[in-house]
Amino acid sequence: MAVATFAIGTGEFALMALLPGVARSLGVGVPVAGHVISAYALGVVVGAPLVILLAARMPRRRLLLVLQAVFVxxxxxxxxxxxxxxxxxxRFLTGLPHGAFYAVAALVAAEMVPPARRGRAVAGVFSGLTIAHVVGVPLVTWVGEALGWRAVYALVTLMGVFAFGLMARSLPQVPVDPAHAPSLRRELGALRSPQVWLTLATGAVGFGGMFCVGTYLSTVLLGVTGVSAGVLPVAQMLWGLGMVAGNMAGARLVDVSPVLAIIVTLIASTLMSCLFALCAGNVWLILPVIGLTGCIIALLPALQTRLMDVAAEAQGLAAALNHCAVNIANAFGAWLGGAVIAAGYGAQSVGWAGACLSAVGLGIFLIGLAGSRKATCKC
Incomplete structure (x- = not known):
């Protein structure tokens, strides 16, 4: 499953550095070519809950294989x-299985291990996504520059076929108690839980801090730090390595307590975003901060595991909606960062904007946590 998320993550981000070539080959402008990326993101948001609801009764092993086949x-x-x-x-079609695959894969991974290792199992699935930023995206970018963007999709297709073969060979049939088998009614039951919505809101807002900073890394490094273009790949690699490290370290904290992991990660995200703004003028300070900011990806398995705890028997839909929330955070974080730059506050101000999003996300989560404890006390 980690190999599959590596392929999916590589395919999701591969085109960003190749947009000018795509635009030239298709005879459109670069902004119009950017709609290809937007179409994929829209497919993720639409497909994640829709697939889970339509395939609620399908065995999870079979569903994962079907989703991977659609991706290929x-x-x-x-x-x-x-x-x-x-x-x-x-690209819209290819985005449809994305969120549902991550959601179901996380649930299957958690069911394959003892409860005390859920966090590491979920993070193991997401490790493919983080490693894609360090290895997969640079690899296909190089292939795309040399052979064109169609070769990128050919390589991602081969990755997907390889992952499909591994899953077909290795994925177990996880038995499900008929009394608790997924169904459309049970999945929709997730929408009645305030804790599910508050956890999703935590991700949609709090994760925006990381994306607010990450979207404008190049803008800050070139315009504020004053580095040469040759430093940008180093910064991107540090960001990716931070994601890998954060995913691994965060997994162990999730196994101690998903609640603690969310709180610690959002506090760290707030602090790192502030440091990003303060250190933007110094290359030797900003590069380590970029690596540490990538560690905030630890929030993803933490939120996923928290949703498993609060969604009761509707874990599939809740897990899928988590990936919708992440895409909302990506879009909103990028928009807010662009807004503060356009308002004249300087490119480094994306750090302050990101800190605000992380802090608000933390506030939402703490309010939800307090409400949960109050309801428990009343019972």
């Missing part, structure tokens, strides 16, 4: 896409 087919189609409109439609 979508990327293979992108290799042959004759024009812009077709490519946009295929």
């Amino acid at each position: 087919a979508g990327n293979a189609g992108c290799v042959l896409a004759p024009g812009y409109a077709t490519l946009v439609a295929l």
Whole structure:
């Protein structure tokens, strides 16, 4: 499953550095070509809850294989896409299984291990995504520069086929108690829980801090820090290494307490965002801060595990909505960062904006936690 998330993560971010080439080959402007990336994100948001609801009764092993097959087919189609409109439609299709795959894979991983190791199991699934930032994205970027963007999708397709084969061979059939088997009614039951919504809101807002900073790394490094373009790959690699380290370290904290992991990570996110703004003028200070900011990815398995605890028998939909929340955080964080720069506060101000988002996310989570304890006391 980690190999599959590596392929999915590589395919999701591969095109960002290659947009000018895509635009030239399709005869459109770069902003219009950017809609190809937006189409994928829209597919993630639409597909995550829709797939979980429509496939509520499908055995999870089979569902994972079906979702991976759709991912492979979508990327293979992108290799042959004759024009812009077709490519946009295929990227939307390829995004549909994304959130549902992550959600179901996390649930399957958690069921395969003792409860005390859930956090490490979930983080193990997400490790493919973090390693993709360090290895997969640079690799396909190099391939794309040398052979064109269609070769990128061909390589991602091969990765997906390899992951499909591994899962078909290795994934166990996790038995499900018929009395607690997933169903449409049970999955929709997740929407009645205030704790589910508050946890999702924590991610949608709090995770925005990391994306607010990450979206404008290059802008700050070039315009404020004053580095050369050759430093940018180093910064991106440090960001990716931070994600790998944060995912691994955060997993152990999740196994101690998902609640503690969320609180600690959001506090760290607030502090790192502030440091980003304060250190933006010094290359020797900003680079370590960038690496540490990547560690905030630890929030992803923490939120996923928290949702397993509060969603009762509707874990599939809750887990899928978690990935919708992350995409909302990505979009909102990027928008807020752009807004403060456009307002004239300087590119480094994205750090202060990111700190505000992380702090508000922490406040939402603490309010939800207090409400949960108050309800327990009343009972």
